[in-house]
Each structure stands twice: as C-alpha cells, then as structure tokens.
Amino acid sequence: MTATDKVLSAIDANLSASLDRLFALIRIPSVSTDPAHNEDCRKAADWVVEQLREIGFEASARETGGQPMVVGHGGAMPGNGVPHVLFYGHYDVQPADPLELWETSPFEPRLVDTPQGEQIVARGACDDKGQFMTFVEACRGWVDATGSLPIAITVLIEGEEESGSRSLGPFLDSHKDELKTDFALVCDTGMWDAKTPAINTMLRGLLLEEIVVTAANRDLHSGMYGGAARNPIRVLARIIADLHDADGQIQVPGFYDGVEELPADVKAQWDGLGFDEKAFLGDVGLSVPAGETGRSVLEQIWSRPTCDVNGIIGGYTGGGTKTVIASKASAKVSFRLVGNQDPFKIRDSFRAFVKERLPADCEVEFISHGASPALQVDVSGPQVARAAAALEAEFDRPAVMMGCGGSIPIVGDFKNTLGVDSILIGFGLDDDKVHSPNEKYNLSSFHHGTRAWARVIGALGGA
Amino acid sequence: MTATDKVLSAIDANLSASLDRLFALIRIPSVSTDPAHNEDCRKAADWVVEQLREIGFEASARETGGQPMVVGHGGAMPGNGVPHVLFYGHYDVQPADPLELWETSPFEPRLVDTPQGEQIVARGACDDKGQFMTFVEACRGWVDATGSLPIAITVLIEGEEESGSRSLGPFLDSHKDELKTDFALVCDTGMWDAKTPAINTMLRGLLLEEIVVTAANRDLHSGMYGGAARNPIRVLARIIADLHDADGQIQVPGFYDGVEELPADVKAQWDGLGFDEKAFLGDVGLSVPAGETGRSVLEQIWSRPTCDVNGIIGGYTGGGTKTVIASKASAKVSFRLVGNQDPFKIRDSFRAFVKERLPADCEVEFISHGASPALQVDVSGPQVARAAAALEAEFDRPAVMMGCGGSIPIVGDFKNTLGVDSILIGFGLDDDKVHSPNEKYNLSSFHHGTRAWARVIGALGGA
Numbered sequence: 001m002t003a004t005d006k007v008l009s010a011i012d013a014n015l016s017a018s019l020d021r022l023f024a025l026i027r028i029p030s031v032s033t034d035p036a037h038n039e040d041c042r043k044a045a046d047w048v049v050e051q052l053r054e055i056g057f058e059a060s061a062r063e064t065g066g067q068p069m070v071v072g073h074g075g076a077m078p079g080n081g082v083p084h085v086l087f088y089g090h091y092d093v094q095p096a097d098p099l100e101l102w103e104t105s106p107f108e109p110r111l112v113d114t115p116q117g118e119q120i121v122a123r124g125a126c127d128d129k130g131q132f133m134t135f136v137e138a139c140r141g142w143v144d145a146t147g148s149l150p151i152a153i154t155v156l157i158e159g160e161e162e163s164g165s166r167s168l169g170p171f172l173d174s175h176k177d178e179l180k181t182d183f184a185l186v187c188d189t190g191m192w193d194a195k196t197p198a199i200n201t202m203l204r205g206l207l208l209e210e211i212v213v214t215a216a217n218r219d220l221h222s223g224m225y226g227g228a229a230r231n232p233i234r235v236l237a238r239i240i241a242d243l244h245d246a247d248g249q250i251q252v253p254g255f256y257d258g259v260e261e262l263p264a265d266v267k268a269q270w271d272g273l274g275f276d277e278k279a280f281l282g283d284v285g286l287s288v289p290a291g292e293t294g295r296s297v298l299e300q301i302w303s304r305p306t307c308d309v310n311g312i313i314g315g316y317t318g319g320g321t322k323t324v325i326a327s328k329a330s331a332k333v334s335f336r337l338v339g340n341q342d343p344f345k346i347r348d349s350f351r352a353f354v355k356e357r358l359p360a361d362c363e364v365e366f367i368s369h370g371a372s373p374a375l376q377v378d379v380s381g382p383q384v385a386r387a388a389a390a391l392e393a394e395f396d397r398p399a400v401m402m403g404c405g406g407s408i409p410i411v412g413d414f415k416n417t418l419g420v421d422s423i424l425i426g427f428g429l430d431d432d433k434v435h436s437p438n439e440k441y442n443l444s445s446f447h448h449g450t451r452a453w454a455r456v457i458g459a460l461g462g463a
Numbered sequence: 464m465t466a467t468d469k470v471l472s473a474i475d476a477n478l479s480a481s482l483d484r485l486f487a488l489i490r491i492p493s494v495s496t497d498p499a500h501n502e503d504c505r506k507a508a509d510w511v512v513e514q515l516r517e518i519g520f521e522a523s524a525r526e527t528g529g530q531p532m533v534v535g536h537g538g539a540m541p542g543n544g545v546p547h548v549l550f551y552g553h554y555d556v557q558p559a560d561p562l563e564l565w566e567t568s569p570f571e572p573r574l575v576d577t578p579q580g581e582q583i584v585a586r587g588a589c590d591d592k593g594q595f596m597t598f599v600e601a602c603r604g605w606v607d608a609t610g611s612l613p614i615a616i617t618v619l620i621e622g623e624e625e626s627g628s629r630s631l632g633p634f635l636d637s638h639k640d641e642l643k644t645d646f647a648l649v650c651d652t653g654m655w656d657a658k659t660p661a662i663n664t665m666l667r668g669l670l671l672e673e674i675v676v677t678a679a680n681r682d683l684h685s686g687m688y689g690g691a692a693r694n695p696i697r698v699l700a701r702i703i704a705d706l707h708d709a710d711g712q713i714q715v716p717g718f719y720d721g722v723e724e725l726p727a728d729v730k731a732q733w734d735g736l737g738f739d740e741k742a743f744l745g746d747v748g749l750s751v752p753a754g755e756t757g758r759s760v761l762e763q764i765w766s767r768p769t770c771d772v773n774g775i776i777g778g779y780t781g782g783g784t785k786t787v788i789a790s791k792a793s794a795k796v797s798f799r800l801v802g803n804q805d806p807f808k809i810r811d812s813f814r815a816f817v818k819e820r821l822p823a824d825c826e827v828e829f830i831s832h833g834a835s836p837a838l839q840v841d842v843s844g845p846q847v848a849r850a851a852a853a854l855e856a857e858f859d860r861p862a863v864m865m866g867c868g869g870s871i872p873i874v875g876d877f878k879n880t881l882g883v884d885s886i887l888i889g890f891g892l893d894d895d896k897v898h899s900p901n902e903k904y905n906l907s908s909f910h911h912g913t914r915a916w917a918r919v920i921g922a923l924g925g926a
Contacts, residue, residue: 033783094785101681163783204686208784217748218564221898222771223667226799227763228744230753233772233794237703244697281691285680288823290693300690308685309696310787311778316795320496320626321671321832322557323797324773324898331696332779334786336689360751361744369784435684435787 003146004458010145011137011450018137018450019111019120019443021051025091025129026109026122032067032092033163041067041159044091048157051136055143057155064167067092067159071178074139075149076461078182083383083460084152086181086420088410089132089188090161093124094435101437111443116194118443126432130441131187131449132157134427138453150461154181158410161188164208164370165409172417183383184414185456187449189426192273192400194442197391197452199384200424201377202302202403203411205337207347208369211236211354212330215362219315220325230361232329233314239357240331243307247293250307250335252353258340262303270298273400283431302403306336332369343371372409378421383460387423390455394448425456466609467921473608474600474913481600481913482574482583482906484514488554488592489572489585495530495555496626504530504622507554511620514599518606520618527630530555530622534641537602538612539924541645546846546923547615549644549883551873552595552651553624556587557898564900574906579657581906589895593904594650594912595620597890601916613924617644621873624651627671627833628872635880646846647877648919650912652889655736655863657905660854660915662847663887664840665765665866666874668800670810671832674699674817675793678825682778683788693824695792696777702820703794706770710756713770713798715816721803725766733761736863746894765866769799795832806834835872841884846923850886853918857911888919 011018030044031037045061045068052059052072059072070091078084096106104110109122120130142149156179158168172179192198215230245251262270277297281287291300300306314329316322335350337343351366358364379401391399411422427449433439474481493507494500508524508531515522515535522535533554541547559569567573572585583593605612619642621631635642655661678693708714725733740760744750754763763769777792779785798813800806814829821827842864854862874885890912896902 033785034781094787095779095781097779097781098682162785206686206786208786210784215749218896219561219899220747222769222773222797223669223799224893224897225747225764226771226797227754227767227769228752228760229747229749230751231771233775234703234707237700237772237775240697240700241704284683284688284692286678286693286824288693289691290822290824291690297691301688304690306685306690308689308694308788309700309778310685310785311780311789312696312700312792313776313780315772315774316558316560317774317776318497318558318560321673321795321797322496322625322773322898323669323671324557325771326774329775332784334685334689334784336686359753361749361753430687433681434687435785436682 003150004455006145007141007454007458008451011141011454014141014144015447019446021137022120022130022133022446023109025133026124027107029107030092030159031095032160034095038067041092045070045159048091052155055140059155062171064171066167069159069167069171070155070157072155074155075151075153078152081462082151083183084154084181085460086179086184086414086418087135087153087155088184088186089135090128090158092159092162093127093129094162096123098437103438112440116442119440120443120446121438121440123439125439126428126441127434127439128161128188130446131426131428134446134449135185135187135453137450138457141450141454142457149457151457154179166370168410169413169417172413176418179418181418181420184420184422186408186411186422186424187426188408189424190428190430191426191445192402194429194444195395196397196400197395198400198402199379199388199391200403200426201379201401203375203377203408204305205341205343205372205374206409207335207337207343207371208332209347209350210330210332210367210369212328212365212367213358213362214328214365216325216327219327222323222325225325229325230359231325232362233326235359235362236312236314236329236331239354240309242357248291250305252307252346252350254349255305255346257345258342259305260339262299271296273298280430298403303338305338305341308334310334338374341374343373347371373412375411377411377424381421384423386459387425387456390459391425391452394452394455427452466613467918469608470604470917470921471914474604474917477604477607478910482909484600485583485593485596485909486572488596489587490570492559492570493555493622494558495623497558501530504555508533508622511554515618518603522618525634527634529630532622532630532634533618533620535618537618538614538616541615544925545614546646547617547644548923549642549647549877549881550598550616550618551647551649552598553591553621555622555625556590556592557625559586561900566901575903579905582903583906583909584901584903586902588902589891589904589908590897590902591624591651593909594889594891597909597912598648598650598916600913601920604913604917605920612920614920617642629833631873632876632880635876639881642881644881644883647883647885649871649874649885649887650889651871652887653891653893654889654908655865657892657907658858659860660858660862661865662842662851662854662862663866663889664842664864666838666840666871667768668804668806668835668837669872670798670800670806670834671795672810672813673793673795673830673832675791675828675830676821676825677791677828679788679790682790685786685788688788692788693822694788695825696789698822698825699775699777699792699794702817703772705820711754713768715770715809715813717812718768718809720808721805722768723802725762734759736761743893761866766801768801768804771797773797801837804837806836810834836875838874840874840887844884847886849922850888850919853922854888854915857915857918890915
C-alpha cells in the first residue's frame, strides 16, 4: 500500500468530518463586496488560519486595505527535487440575493439527495469554499495518514476575489520573497463534466465599470415636466442599446484590438469535444445562442470577448406606479476580455463612447470595479503532466485541456509579479449555479476533488 | 360688511388653527400605492370624514375594492337658483422615496421661512392635502362666520389618485344618483405663478404600463454564460431606445392618431404669456428642452403627448459588483395623452411594439396601472365666469386660462359617468416639488387659496 493509497483511505474514512468543516466555513456569510459583512470576512479568514494551523502550517491572517489575506506555510523543506507550490483559493463569496429565490437559507448548508447524487446547497458551496477546501482536506489527509506532506506548500487564500481583488496586487508586490515558489496551483475552475476532470488553459480577462447618468437636479413630476425634461433612464437605455450591433458585435471603438482567431488545432479539439449546445442552454431555459453570429457556443463563452450589463436601476421601482422623471440612473457593465485586449485602453474607449452619447444637461460618473487582461496558461512542463496523470488516475479518464469563460486575474498577477506559472484544477460543474440562488457543489466533486488533490500532491512529490 | 367679507375675516382669524388641521392630516402617511400603508389611508379617510362632520356635513368613508372613498353632503338645499356642486380632491399621496433626499421627515410637516415667504414642507403639503383642505377650510369659514353655506355641496375625496384611481370608475357608476350635481369643482392643479390665479382648461390623459422581460430561468454567471446567454436588461434597453427617434417623436405605430395642432388663438395666447423656458428648466438644473424638436416648452408639457420611463430595474443593484446575467428586467412606462388619443388602442399598439422586439428565448409580462384619455374642459358657461371673477377679486389679477401637463382622469369620469363639467382651480406652483423630495406648499397658496374658495362659494351662491 503506497503512501498515497493510505492518504486516500484516510480521506474516505474522514469524509463526514471533512463535510462538517466545510459547512462550518459556509455558515460564515463572508460577502466581500458588502461592507456590512466585513466582520464575517474577518471571521472566515481566522477560521481558515485555524484549519491550516491544525495540520501543522504556520499560518496567519494579514491586514490589507480591504479584507484580510490568509497566508500559510507548511509541508516538506523545498529543494533537492522537492517542489514548492503556491496554492490559491478565496474564502469570500458573492452576495446571496435575490434571497426570495433560495429554497433554504443561503448560508445554512444542506446535503440534498438528487438523481445526480448528493449535492451540497449553499452560497459558496462551490465558489470557492467547497473548491479550495478540497485542497486543504487533501493536505489534512496526508498529515493524518503519513504525518507529513511530500512537497513544500505555501497557501494563499484571499477575501476579495468576488469584489475585484483590490488588495491582491499590492500584497503580492510587498510579499514577493515570502510567496516566491516554483509554480502555483489554483482551485477555482471546473471539470469538463461530472465524470471528466479538466485543466484550464485559457482565462478571459474582466473589465468592470459602473456608469451613473444624472440629468435634472431632482426627481420631477412627469406630468409637470414630461416632454420637456431629459430622462436619464432613456439616455442610459440608448447607450446600452448602442453597445452591440445586430450581429452581437461590440461597438466600442478598438474593442477587438488584440483578439485573435482560435488556432485551428484548438478549434478542432473543441469541435471534437461533442459539446451539447442545446443541453448547455436548455439547462437554463434558453435555446438560441445570443452572442456573435456565426460563433459556436464554446467560442462565445471561452475564446470570444463579451460585454454585458449586470445590473441597472433608476426611478421608482417599488410596487404600483410613480409618475416621476428620475434625476439619475445607473448601470453596472462588465467586459470579458481575451487574447491581448488591453483592459485600460478599452476602459478609456468605453468611457469616451458613453460621453459621446450624452445629450445636453446630462452628466456621467464612472466607477471602476476592476480591470484585468486575459490569460494563456503554459501547459508544457512536467508538473502539468504529473497533475494530469494524477487526475486521470482518480477519474479513470484523461483530463481535458479546456478554456474558461470566467476570469481569474490572480493567474496574471502570479505570472507578472511572482514570475510563477499556474496550473488551474477545479471540480465545479456548469450546473453548480455559481453566483445564482441555490448554488450547489456535488458531494462527488468535493470527495473526488479531495482525493484528486491528494494524488496530485503525491505525484508532485514523486510518490 | 357682506357675508363673504365676514367669512374672509373668520378665515384670516383662524389661519393658525387651519394650519394645525392640515398638519394633522399630513402626519398620516397615506401612500395609496403601497399596501403597507393601507391602514394609514383608512386613518386619513376617517380623519376627513370627521372634519366634514364638524362643519355640518353628513359624511362617511365608503368601502371600495381599494382605499376608502370619502363622501359628504352639506350646505344649502339645491334648486331655486341654489347650485349643487361636487367638490373633488384626494387624501392619498405619492411615496416619499428617495427618503435620503428629504431635509426632514416627509410626514412631519414644518413651516419654513424663505425669501419667497413661509412654506409648508412635507409630502402632500401641496398634492393634494394642502390643496383640497383650502376648500374644506373655506366651507368651515362660511359655517363659522354665517352658520351656513350658500350653495349645496357634495364632497368626494378619493384615496387612490396617486395609484391609478382603480376604484373610482366603479364607484361613480354605482353612486350616479347620489353624486349627480350641476357641475364639479376640482382642486388638484396650479396657479399661473405665485401672484396670478388660473383655471385649467386642458388635461393630458395617462397610460401607465409596466413591462417585465424574462430570458433564462435563473440568474447566470456572466463568466460561464456571458456571450451565449440572452441578457434581458439589454433587450429592455433596446426596446426603450426604440420608443423615440432622434427628434423625440414617439415610434409606437398610430401613437399620434387623434393629436391635433394647437388652435392658432390658443397658441397665440400661450406665446403671449411670456413663459420663461430658461427659468422653468433652470429651476431643476436643466437648460435645453428635451422633447419634440421645434415645439415650445409649453406645448411640450401642455398640449403634446409624451412617453417616459418612470422606473427601471434588473440584475444586481447593490454595492460593488456581481458578474451576473439577470433572469429578468422590468420598466415602468407612462404615456401622457392629448386630444382624442385612445389610451386602449395605444396600449395595444405599445404591447405589440414591445413583442416585435423580443428576441428568441425572451418572454414579456405586461402589467397595466391605468389608462385615461385627455380632456378639454368647457369654459363657457356662467359658473366659470363667476369663479374667474372671484379669483380675480382675491388675487387682484385676471385668472389665466391655462393648459396642464398633468392628468386628472376624474374630470373625464365626471363628464362621462355623471354628465357634469368640471372647473379646475388650484393653488400649486411649478416649484412645489410635487412627487419629489421636500415637497412644499406656499403658506400664501394655502391662505389665499382658502380665501379664494370662500369667494367662489359666495359668488356661486349669488352672494
């Protein structure tokens, strides 16, 4: 029986205790974007520190301008063939609203029996508490079963991933030496499907802008002023309508600079994946791809840039009616970026695009919520091969090298600031309802994810 | 000393008691559109009933499907040259939000000393509590000073004017005999300016529609689905943007059917009023008329139809960001109607206009919040002449026969259901911030308004 086999048995034997720990973390509503939850974010950070200390890590919650950053050091001494990895995850979660759509309290995790097997339902069940805990529990498995870890591990768990990771860049800058490692492991992505593991090799960037349009200096009676007064909701609607043409092409000047066509071989691999567009859209009640005409859904969500409005509000939105012309209206706009698109150039171009469309008597305020470029992950190199082999051993299928519609700016920061490449391995699924009501994480994702990390750790340590 | 003179002296002597009564009514937050305030509406209705009983009216609050209707009968026996008038006002008010923009609590009335004189500041100070109380206090003045009223008066104070007056039509239908009178007096409009009285002769109609656009069956992660998933906020924005062309013309097919050009003489009279467009817009921080190109502001707000979006909401609208593609987005749209525009034909055409613009996978729900045609008031006839003379006597200036941007559907209902014409006299001013934070009513409007009604009552009674 190899060391890894012992670890896997320990993980299986301790599954319910592992779940109890995950549930305890989920019960802390660490919503980083809402200052009302700052205390909860602090609690979650301290909780993670405690976990790491329990398994022999030297860990602490570090102060930042925003939410605390958890850093822990543990495992074997690096060098002499023992790799030093930097593991990344985040303890913060998205807001739970709209609350009324949750079947039970979002921060009261529960195990639900479904035709697809048992599922953990709660905000953060997958993104990213359930995900990063698979790695922490894998480390615990090694310590429980063998008393040690075969590799050197630095753990970095941040608390602002869902709110723009403002403190991360500065923190990496000021902790280069402490965080310098051979490469990074990031657990915030998905599997190809419930049975097939994946390593993500492509990440879209993200530009987050909020625009606030103001016209009159107060709300007006639409009977008294209607017809003569500028309506900022109409101004905002016009701007949003102008952002795309009939073919779904984004109209911000220069937006597509740096966007390249998918390499033929990658496109061929993707076409060969047998991705079921109808099922992917049908799962959420849709049937027709709404993106750029002539692109496959995989291209639209993995390799093409997008622009979406994530929220809009203005005027009277309560029950009944109020015949008012609002003084202001606002919208949250996000852009997913690919290839070499420059988020800062696009931000400037977008703001100019908006200003050009402002009629008389209107002012606009721009609020930036973050800007990060797209990423190509280098998948040559022995560690990726070892990780892929370990995943195949656990799931009995080769790991798919896939793209990822989401954005994990950290990967760019690791490369640019620390000079380390990242390997992105996660166990989320398309139907996890991440960022939505009733978010879930399959128990099999949590269990096999933990086992898979145990194997990866063993493989990287030469076990 | 004539009877009217005695009444005017009594009104002057009792002004502070009159104010106390108005303040007591204002303190009841009778917001009819919000079910949370149903109890307050009931309280306000009972309070008005009590006032009418105090001055000898036989009054009661009548049940309806919505808020109670106050009906009171008092004054002289009709006939033998003694006219019977139906007085209309409403005790309900608009919601007070946005609360943070109020300098003090909206339902805690206060007298504020300003360069323009003392002002009553509170929600409902003008619309319509301050306004209709001028008539009630005028009646009280007659009763206090002479022990009686020279005309027969039926008072009708409704509680749903700010929420579509749903119960009014059915109530008039079922109370035709009780409410049959010679003509109606309506106090819900404005003066020409702080020194010049007015009688309104033109009222825009109102069509209130709410549209709810739904795409996916749940909110989606814009990273996972962005590019492929339909975004209802974008769909709604496109529909709103399509409602007007570059010249401010409304694009709903058939919208302008029944809209006629202003008669040359009326236009000449309006042009002669010396209306200060710059001041009217400048008062609310605007400078350029935003309506149909080539129309004067008075035309835009008095005699031209309009379409405005009074509210819009969709997706994440809290602090920070949430990279979500919302499942639904909604907007409240209102149309001001003139001439012979048919609100029901326009509603059908508008709904078809919206449906034509729905892309694949989108559904729309329409919620109707009311529909009423525009009104021309007949101003020939001796009562109008008597009322105008009484106004001139009080303000020492002739009353302006003016248009009105707002909508008072009741006038149409009185004509169609009861067969009575209405005379619209009110004492509001353009800067009263009706429907806005810090709504106010000049003390002079309240005081001279009460005195003016006392004179009108006297004149109609042949005093």
